[in-house]
Amino acid sequence: MSAESNSFPLCGGIVHTLVQSGTTNSQSSSLAPIIVNGKGADFKCEKTIKARIKKKIVTQKLILSLIDVAIKKKDKESVKKYWNTYYCLDKPVTDAKRLYGKYCKNRICTVCSGNRKAELINKYLPIINQWEEPHFVTLTIKSVSKNKLPLMMRNILVGLNRIIAKNKKRSQRGKGKKLMGIRSLECNFNPINKTYNPHFHLIVPDKETADILVDEWLVYSNKKGFWASKKAQDKQKIYDNEKCLVEVIKYGSKIITVPKENESHLEQIPAVIYANALHNILVSMNGLRLFERFGFNANFKPKTTHEIVLRNYEILKYNPSIGDWEDDNNNSTCNFKLPDNWNHLLEFNIDLELE
Incomplete structure (x- = not known):
């Protein structure tokens, strides 16, 4: 039968x-x-x-x-x-x-996203734990309107990739440092100004890499008209690798926004989800690789x-x-x-x- x-x-x-x-x-x-x-x-x-x-x-x-x-x-x-x-x-x-x-x-x-977070932690945390002085880096630009967001998302991805590629060629000629790390592309919405802030979070192995990324990001982004200010960038030593990795690998949009900029009063202000803005962010991210490693190969188990x-x-x-x-x-x-x-x-x- x-x-x-x-x-x-x-x-x-x-x-x-x-x-x-x-x-x-x-x-x-x-x-x-x-x-x-x-x-x-x-x-x-x-x-x-x-x-x-x-x-x-x-x-x-x-x-x-x-x-x-x-x-x-x-x-x-x-x-x-x-x-x-x-x-x-x-x-x-x-x-x-x-x-x-x-x-x-x-x-x-x-x-x-919870499933993917667990998968990426298992993959990358053992690697980051081997780095001697990992640093957390934020690279950002001046906020843009919703109409400019899709193009700006792609432009800053191209920019970061060019910085990484340029330093790779320098290191191959023995004239610079090869950059390595992991990065994620994210975007927040400002409900007061009705603007969007695409930015990168990165984890890199040392302070030297963090310094190079911030310095070259400022030069490149201002040359291209992205208008990145020095005070808006951030680099700091990591003291909790897992906590920092979770911050980097989370999916690329902050869905809950507090509608005031004064952080000292956050607990008194009701949180709001701006669905229309969130939709704009998600559409702008279509086809983009939000999370990626660069400068190193990882021998992950199949x-x-x-x-x-x-x-x-x-x-x-x-x-x-x-x-x-x-x-x-x-x-x-x-x-x-x-x-x-x-x-x-x-x-x-x-x-x-x-x-």
Whole structure:
């Protein structure tokens, strides 16, 4: 007797539906065995599952606002991408030990950005720990309007790459230092001036590299009309490698903005999410490599594919009305409740107009 086989994507790999194994009243025994790729999340760890649920809730509420913005701007491509993010990890499967799900891998998704953050920390922290005097560097320019943002994003990427390439050639001729490090491209929104500030965060091995980058960035950016001021750049020795690495590898936009510049009063000012501005940042970053290493090769271990056959499992479904996954009997997974400050932010403090 031949068995029919279907397949569908799950957890970044492929889930293969195997032969049907009989039918009973229970969901787990009536479903065909499947092959899942990946290690999954620890379903028995309450902290892990609640963290996933929190990210899922935040992402869904934020994405609905971004969808409204994209529809208003008639940006069909972004609407499609945002809906894909909305349904990220919507119907995970569990064998009661691990949780496996379909991930969107979009930049705005807090679930997927958390996964990527963990992956990059595992890759780069051991390397940074070997550097004798790592420094944290910020390279920035004068803020620009929304119309100039897409071009400026590309211009500053070209600029930094040219500085790195120029010093590489100098070092090959024995006349300079080869620059190395990791960098991320980010952008913040200023709701007072309605301007955008694209900038780089970098981690480099020593103070000399930090000094060269800042000096040459000032020369290049002012020559090209980016108008970078010396006092806006930053370089400082790192005392907590992991904390600094997390700052650098976070995804490239700050979605929560305090609408005042006086930092001494931050705790008294309500946070606001500027969805329209966030959409502009995300669109400007399309096609750009936000995170990258330069000047060194890393001997990373090749990614191994973990394939597991699940025979007894449940398909959960996310219920946005309660902010939790439920089984077929409407039993929730962990009864997580989003903190009141987050609820208030996502319900009342999302601005759809300012950009």
